[in-house]
Amino acid sequence: MSFRSKKLSLLLLIPFLFQCSKLPDENLLSNVTQELYETTDYIILRSENSTPTKTMIFYPGGLVDPHSYLKWQDQLVSNDQSLQIITVKMPSNLAVITSKKGAKLFDHYPDIKEWYIAGHSLGGAMATNLVDEYPDKLDALIYLAAYPSDERIKNYSGGVLSISAENDGLTTPEDIQERIDDLPEPFQMDSINDFPSEVRGKTMYYEIKGGNHAQFGNYGEQDNDKEATISSDQQQAILVELIQNYLLEL
Template sequence: MNIIQSKKKIILILFFSIILMVATAFTYYISDYYHADTNAIAALNSTKSYSVENTAESVTFTPKINQSSTGIIIYPGAKVEAESYSVLASKLAENGYTTVIAKMPFNLGFFGTNKADQIIGNHTEINSWVIGGHSLGGVFASEYALNHQEKIKGVIYLAAYPSSNVSQATFQSLSIRGSLDNLTSAEDISNNVDKFPTNTTFITIIGGNHYNFGDYGVQKEDNNSTITRKEQQQQTINAIIKFTKNL
């Protein structure tokens, strides 16, 4: 084997070693995610108020009575199992809103920004849509709304803010964060306030934190809340219902 062939072989070995290392690191990264807790799992059972359909693509909560013509789509936070938002979705369904939690590839919204397309297409009975997301899920929900303004009437940012400027968008928005959130700070919101739609309502839940919007245990680096998860979610639900009624 001459020197040139030997160098080529070394380069190929190095190349495939790097690919293997990246693939291994990515596999480890996506395998470490937050799982839905027992409260979230319990909310997946259909009740007299709503029915639940849990598929590989989404979790759908359909009201059995007083169904609104407005539907709500939820994009989960990064590395958070979709079912973790079942309690929040079930309460919205109890109030008449068909609510669909999108399941993201690898639990990362980056790979499923357009998941709402299929959801909207599957529910022709819904006349208008509101899309929301938690943390990074809110970023990608905002991106979807920006690119599909003809479909979306409102955007809900849960401990989130837009990465792109949507200040001139046609949709209205609702921003909700906990005062003790250590992952999406008040400074994060204020530094990006000009990116929000002109017609945005900002709400801070006193004593709330980052992870209490879902039901997946305790999130690393977040502060503990001084109100219960149930209290934070109820305030969130009340704000969302008020928001959607005023669209």
């Protein structure tokens, strides 16, 4: 994209700066069991009394408050105490404005051995930019109801996990399928334990039956989404177990 095109794209964003972001239930934070640190730019979740060796950078969905994902993140960190999750706060809650903000974390945690990036919806699409810029630094990319806009990371040698939901009305299963050629070699998972012998250099696809777009977080319903036939707790339990299994395979 040329500099001029980028400037025009930023102008198109101006109307979004006047939009509302979705807040999660205000009791969400009181249920967090792991250590939570927060700055103006980052939310850091990690186990108490442990030194993390793995870090997952997380980009929230567009116009979604970044605290909305703490419930399942808390469970994931609770299950794997070597993992910390750093959610990146985005200007106006739009990852498209500063899609490489997560890169600032690399220098601050020199002892971290494995880096992953995950993102929901727009956040996932923008996470692609960080992988494109730092392919050797990032061991895996995890899409939650998201896909790349082009084939820049088709030859990415790390692992890609694409998690979608059957009743997603915004990032539909058809959308995911249409972009399959933009990502490394596809592998359709039949269950959350169904991995090939080598997951790096491949894209794992898993669709959560009965799930929808909004239930990847806890910010309530979303316009144009379809009705889920499983609860958000059920969807997020599958999500946690799937990510956990995947990280063990890397």
